[in-house]
Amino acid sequence: MVDISDYNELVKAVLAISVLLTIFKFIFEKYKTIPKKAEKQPRRKSYGSSPDDPIPKPTPLYITPEQVKTRDDRPWRPFRWPYHQTMSICKLNINHWLDMDKYYYDYIKEKERVLHSYGPDNFDSLPGSEEACLELMETVKEHMLLRYPLLFTSKDNGVHVKNELTGEVLDFSLPLKENPLVYVSKMAKEDFYIVLQGEDGVHRLVAAAVPFPGGSFGIKYKLGKTLDVIHTEVPYYKEKLKPSMEKWFAKMQPADLVERASWYISWDHKLLLNNVYALKEGDKVETDIQPTQFNVRVERQTLRRLPKSRAIIFTNHPVFYSIEEMKDEPLVPSLIRKIIYEAPEGICKYKNFESFRDHILPYLNELVDRQIDLGLITAETPVKTLSTYPFALFIKESDDTKGWSNPKYPGNYSGEFKKEIETADVLEKETYARTAKMGDIIFAA
Ligand code: HEM
Numbered sequence: 001m002v003d004i005s006d007y008n009e010l011v012k013a014v015l016a017i018s019v020l021l022t023i024f025k026f027i028f029e030k031y032k033t034i035p036k037k038a039e040k041q042p043r044r045k046s047y048g049s050s051p052d053d054p055i056p057k058p059t060p061l062y063i064t065p066e067q068v069k070t071r072d073d074r075p076w077r078p079f080r081w082p083y084h085q086t087m088s089i090c091k092l093n094i095n096h097w098l099d100m101d102k103y104y105y106d107y108i109k110e111k112e113r114v115l116h117s118y119g120p121d122n123f124d125s126l127p128g129s130e131e132a133c134l135e136l137m138e139t140v141k142e143h144m145l146l147r148y149p150l151l152f153t154s155k156d157n158g159v160h161v162k163n164e165l166t167g168e169v170l171d172f173s174l175p176l177k178e179n180p181l182v183y184v185s186k187m188a189k190e191d192f193y194i195v196l197q198g199e200d201g202v203h204r205l206v207a208a209a210v211p212f213p214g215g216s217f218g219i220k221y222k223l224g225k226t227l228d229v230i231h232t233e234v235p236y237y238k239e240k241l242k243p244s245m246e247k248w249f250a251k252m253q254p255a256d257l258v259e260r261a262s263w264y265i266s267w268d269h270k271l272l273l274n275n276v277y278a279l280k281e282g283d284k285v286e287t288d289i290q291p292t293q294f295n296v297r298v299e300r301q302t303l304r305r306l307p308k309s310r311a312i313i314f315t316n317h318p319v320f321y322s323i324e325e326m327k328d329e330p331l332v333p334s335l336i337r338k339i340i341y342e343a344p345e346g347i348c349k350y351k352n353f354e355s356f357r358d359h360i361l362p363y364l365n366e367l368v369d370r371q372i373d374l375g376l377i378t379a380e381t382p383v384k385t386l387s388t389y390p391f392a393l394f395i396k397e398s399d400d401t402k403g404w405s406n407p408k409y410p411g412n413y414s415g416e417f418k419k420e421i422e423t424a425d426v427l428e429k430e431t432y433a434r435t436a437k438m439g440d441i442i443f444a445a
Pocket of ligand 1: 086087088089193195205216217222227230231232233234235241245248262263264314
């Protein structure tokens with residue numbers, strides 16, 4: 001006789017075992033689909049593509065001339081702490097090689113003025129650079145047509161290109177009517193440096209369309225010089241930069257595009273010559289300049305190699321951010337304050353921080369205290385490079401199509417810029433005369 005309670009126990013046990021088996025089977029099946037630990041892949045180098053790797057092409061961005069009028073470029077905040085002199089290069093997305101923002105028109109017009117007033121002081125090329133200059137011109141044209149199809153248009157496959165922002169039609173038919181550097185300067189708001197490696201293996205600046213050097217150096221004195229000579233005045237170049245730059249240039253291929261940013265501070269928005277570099281050595285900022293007038297000038301730079309001529313193209317694009325517009329970005333005032341007082345001495349001198357730092361210190365102190373009061377930082381928050389370096393925290397809040405207007409303090413210095421340019425002439429001429437006598441930089445380091 002079967003005891004009914006034993007029978008029930010048996011059924012329960014069988015059921016429990018089958019449930020357990022189902023669970024094991026499920027886990028086993030699932031485990032089978034998890035890939036085994038990947039075999040060790042060789043680490044992808046951040047640079048050093050092969051010479052045959054394709055050069056990436058830009059993707060079209062369908063912004064209109066009207067949209068450009070209010071568009072802001074990626075918001076640069078290249079403040080580093082600790083601040084060591086390093087290459088600080090990042091991979092460049094080709095779409096950002098030549099950027100577009102609301103200052104485009106002003107910058108192109110200012111290029112025309114500088115070309116007209118100073119010509120070969122800022123735009124010049126040496127014999128032997130012709131092929132590279134033409135290749136650069138073609139590369140810039142192709143980039144603009146592909147990346148900004150509504151801003152640069154052509155009905156005859158690029159023989160004539162209309163710049164829809166300035167209204168000018170550029171005639172590329174041969175023989176060219178002007179130097180290729182002029183064409184380049186009518187399309188892009190960037191400054192261009194063309195560098196070729198000589199038979200002796202040394203890199204030299206062979207052509208330059210540099211209307212916006214800012215004033216710390218005169219570009220005409222750099223032409224024909226090696227990268228070492230060009231960087232003579234740059235603090236810690238020999239010890240910190242030269243070895244890594246040489247390694248980089250030895251390996252750099254056309255598919256390796258990088259960008260970096262330098263910065264300094266001035267109390268104006270001029271592109272050719274900023275007030276901070278127009279000061280005579282040892283002079284200080286005038287006491288009646290309001291601290292709220294101070295701006296960070298970011299020198300946004302890119303590097304790429306052209307495939308045919310093998311020329312290295314170095315671009316520089318200045319853009320100003322007022323300290324005032326960055327005042328609610330956690331740590332930005334603290335970083336600026338720290339850097340202008342505690343950066344390595346050579347850097348403080350090169351950027352002429354001494355000429356204004358005591359003048360803006362009370363203002364920066366106020367901004368730091370304000371951030372503490374608002375709870376953006378605490379007195380103990382360590383002052384260090386932003387997590388979104390080299391960009392502002394709000395880089396995450398926008399994209400290519402919308403642009404990156406500052407959500408809290410959208411600014412536009414176009415009006416001030418135009419007024420400053422109107423009165424720039426006298427100061428420029430005086431300073432240029434002084435530069436010519438000194439043979440090179442304006443502010444002697
Ligand atoms: C990876 C490559 C490069 C790095 C890391 C680099 C770095 C620097 C740095 C740190 C400065 C000082 C600016 C500052 O700190 O605000 C500087 C200045 C300068 N760089 Fe470069 N640079 C590079 C490539 C080039 C190239 C290819 C050229 C083209 C000729 C160039 C031209 C200049 C000029 C004209 C200055 C101003 C020099 C002066 O004040 O007398 N740089 N560079």
